[in-house]
Amino acid sequence: MYKKYIKKSILIFSILIFSIMLINFTVDPGEIYLKKIIADKKAAEFSDELFNSQYGIIQSGWNERLIKTTLARRSGEFDCIIVGSSHIMQISSIRNTGKIKTQCSKLLNLGVSGGSIEDIAIFSYLILNNPTLPKRVFIDIDPWSLKFNMDSRHGAYQELYNSMNILLQDKSSVSTSYYLKGLKNLINGEYLYYSLESLFGKNKKQSSLKSIFNKKITSPTTSFSYKEGYKESLTLPDGSHLYSSSYIKKQKTNNPNITLGGGDYKITGKIYEQTAVDYLQKLLYLYELNHVNVSFILTPYHPNVFKKGDTKAVQFIRIIEEKTIQLAKINNIKIYGSFFPEKIGCNSNEYFDFMHATNECLNRINFSE
């Protein structure tokens, strides 16, 4: 009687666990299992189309980090690469931002929203693992760049990050394998909850397997100017970003309302972590060993950010810029730009918001020097 009961229990348990895993794997609200397999293929198609396109690809609906990591796998085809956050996403050789073409005839922009030190490491790993290496890599430094765990989105590329940490012999930063985490996640309750929500159509934000599979790679159909933008946001053929015309227009209207003394995006906790500075130092050394020239880029914050004295945000900005200058001196690295608008000469109306400069402002960073 008990033997039968145990057998039955194990059977039902196995069926239930298998069903949970199957639901999580196929519905996949985080797009890390079945959806990722399809999305990876689509991203590869996207990169082929992008490099062959004349005016870029409509960006809407594509996972930015997935696209940029796919592009990074082909970074050997370029002589310059930019890595960092959305602050540098518009820097483009096509638009010749700040005369960058004088240094880079073929530039690849790998900037991603909220790009943090882990993203820099992930892209660097992909860049350095190409059979051909670029001549130069521009690393964007932001007020949150010298700290770990400032953005969770790099987690989808944990394996690449772990590989870079092994390369840098930084075992303290090697976390649990992404695959092991993924396996455990198949029986995660919260993941199951979102899977069931999607399954029963209660989560409209989730893209379905079908929609990922049928996702179209679309190029702009009408002519547009870089200054005013296309009706939808675009990824230009060098990976740089062009905001949509409606966004550009809207932000210009909002521009005068930027809060005085604001600017506290990712301004929390310690200003920097020495372990992160050491980590970046190791990364710079790795580039040097591979004969890749590294430069830093700092992009200016809106003048209003500085109009309320030495706020927390201003302290972060000031100290991180000082720390970047120190690092650059030690490593004999050139710095382009500054967080301080007056050093670049940017005006209040040359911003989308408190930390995103427009192309007009970015043009004032002189890359030809």
Place this chain on the structure above:
Amino acid sequence: MLFNYIIGNSLNTESGTDHNKFSKKSLLTLGIISNLALLGYFKYTDFTIDNLNYWIFTDDIPNLNLALPLAISFFTFQQISYLVDSYRQETKEYDFLNYALFVTFFPQLIAGPIVHHKEMMPQFAKTRNKVKNYKNIAMGLFIFSIGLFKKVVIADAFAIWATAGFDVATTLNFLEAWATSLSYTFQLYFDFSGYTDMAIGLALLFNIRLPINFNSPYKATSIQDFWRRWHITLSRFLKDYIYIPLGGNRKGEFRTYINLMATFILGGIWHGAGWTFVFWGFLHGLALVIHRAWSTLGFKLWTWFAWLITFNFINIAWIFFRAKDWDSAIKVLSSMFDVNNIIIQEKFATKLSFLSEYGIHFGDVMNITDIDKDFINWFIITFIIILIIKNSNNAIKSFKPNTIHMLIMLSLFIYSLLQFGGNSEFLYFNF
């Protein structure tokens, strides 16, 4: 282990001369002191250094920051009881392998129950226990699932509030303070009894029966009743190896009180190296003394009132057990009695507006954590579980291999597994 085994065997050998008796006493003293010295070195060195620095040397002696060997408090007690019983000729000549298994038996090693050689060694030696027993496996899985659910689902949920109130918040209002202390009271019970259930369940898979350690302790209607229901195997150890050897209740009423106080202060320090633990032990000792004195007067309280007093005393005493220092303990305790700082949820503001005349405010009640605003529902459900629902000892007694028990077991087990990973970080990678 080998040291204790050899000493235990030497103590156990039959001999009658006075000279040998004296030697045995010395041997026992050596054994006990060695065990306590090891425990003292690993667990209490830094505590002693801190006190020496505070009272005498003003920070001259650096802490050793020793890593505490896993389960040292538990196996030290088990081995001491073995030595004492060997001295009393109450042990048999056990096999060393079985002795080692008794000390290191993994299901109960970390969080108890504290087992006695008399109840374990015969089970290890029994040939019949080496044969697969499906009834025990079925019961083991059932009780293990209950334990896992208690720990992962209930205790870990309350842990978030307890941590927020004790360790994060700098100030607490009246309700937050009560929520904090009750959260810890519930967390501790479900955590500890959950581990015990898992240990009992795991042991049953190997045909080993561990003693029960909890018997609905929060149903207790007196402090004496509480200690008959809470960490039963510890109470047994304290009674047999400290309270009774000190004289128990055989040396008059006053000496009994002293013995009770001494036993519980030692019990307090066994739980952790800190004055707050000593104070917690002192409070319990004092409560037992008062209870004993009260009982001799022959007065009886209404059961519900006795329960209320007992439960609140236990709840308040746990504050000193949990707080990392005196200041945190005082922060929680003083806020629990700060009737000028009562804040009721905003949604009741219209219906209960008259209360504002009595200094009661309306606003965000649980500012210390935004995990769950339905904390009152959680507390009500938990009170129902601890006061009304059958405890796991009774549940296992009525266990039958039927569909209902199977569904209960599978639901508890699978739900616990789903909660294991906490929040899924993968959901946020793409946003």
